[in-house]
Amino acid sequence: MYLEFLGTAGYHPSETRHTSCVFLPEVAPGHSFVLDAGSGFFRLVGRSLPDHLHIFLSHPHLDHVMGLTFLLDVLHFHPSQVTIYGDANTIKAIRQTLFGSPLFPLEFDYKVVETRHYHPFAVAGIEIETHPLTHPGGSNAYRFRWPDGKTLCYVTDTIGDGQYHHFISGAPDLLIHERNFPDELADLASSSGHCTTKHLVAAAHASRARQIVATHFNPLTATDPLLEDDVYGQIPGIIGASDCLKIEF
Ligand SMILES: [Zn+2]
Ligand SMILES: [Zn+2]
Numbered sequence: 001m002y003l004e005f006l007g008t009a010g011y012h013p014s015e016t017r018h019t020s021c022v023f024l025p026e027v028a029p030g031h032s033f034v035l036d037a038g039s040g041f042f043r044l045v046g047r048s049l050p051d052h053l054h055i056f057l058s059h060p061h062l063d064h065v066m067g068l069t070f071l072l073d074v075l076h077f078h079p080s081q082v083t084i085y086g087d088a089n090t091i092k093a094i095r096q097t098l099f100g101s102p103l104f105p106l107e108f109d110y111k112v113v114e115t116r117h118y119h120p121f122a123v124a125g126i127e128i129e130t131h132p133l134t135h136p137g138g139s140n141a142y143r144f145r146w147p148d149g150k151t152l153c154y155v156t157d158t159i160g161d162g163q164y165h166h167f168i169s170g171a172p173d174l175l176i177h178e179r180n181f182p183d184e185l186a187d188l189a190s191s192s193g194h195c196t197t198k199h200l201v202a203a204a205h206a207s208r209a210r211q212i213v214a215t216h217f218n219p220l221t222a223t224d225p226l227l228e229d230d231v232y233g234q235i236p237g238i239i240g241a242s243d244c245l246k247i248e249f
Helices: 039-046 062-077 088-098 183-192 197-207 225-234
Strands: 002-007 021-028 031-035 052-056 081-086 111-114 121-123 126-133 139-145 151-155 174-178 212-215 246-248
Touching: 002 039, 021 039, 039 062, 062 081, 062 088, 081 088, 088 111, 174 197, 183 197, 183 225, 197 212, 197 225, 212 225
Parallel strands: 031 052, 052 081, 081 111, 151 174, 174 212
Antiparallel strands: 002 021, 002 246, 021 031, 121 126, 126 139, 139 151
């Protein structure tokens, strides 16, 4: 199984990073998953897609949903059956605001599935569950479990308060976790509802994930964000996501 990071910045794109989007081209025969639809979602235009495209949204902030407005081009080149998953708040914001007049006055006629915490559901044989995250307006962590036990946890946009640590525990095969700011910007992290290195390290220990990839970086960081606070030294083996990076898990 592999996935590709199509966008790895929080807030706004930079010269080298688009905003949050992760693409899993083939989670099961005929099915692709996309985790969040930030500006990096445009890169799907150049990717081949199967019959079914499932888009899982953590929350409705623009750096996670604006790419949905690019679906026309994505589907023009590869017509797929689209299903969008998110909590009631997220689905409502997309329907009424993002795709509303005068902002983007096109009909929103995609299939949607409203997720509810502690109500697992299955897509193409993969079990999926969500957990609430503390973030302005709320966000959702996702856990995906394949029939053979392979597990992926996706955690983005949270203050990293630890109330979700049990949800990502049990040594998942891959943990994707945000780390928007270094520790020295803790005040900014707290006011904007994001993690610093300290929170990422705590989540890594709680999870004991076999592989950890940090993403959702401050777009103003010019160099490798994980050089800040010596994250590589604190979490051996961690990978810092970059746009178009492919990961096997
Ligand atoms: Zn974000
Ligand atoms: Zn957010």
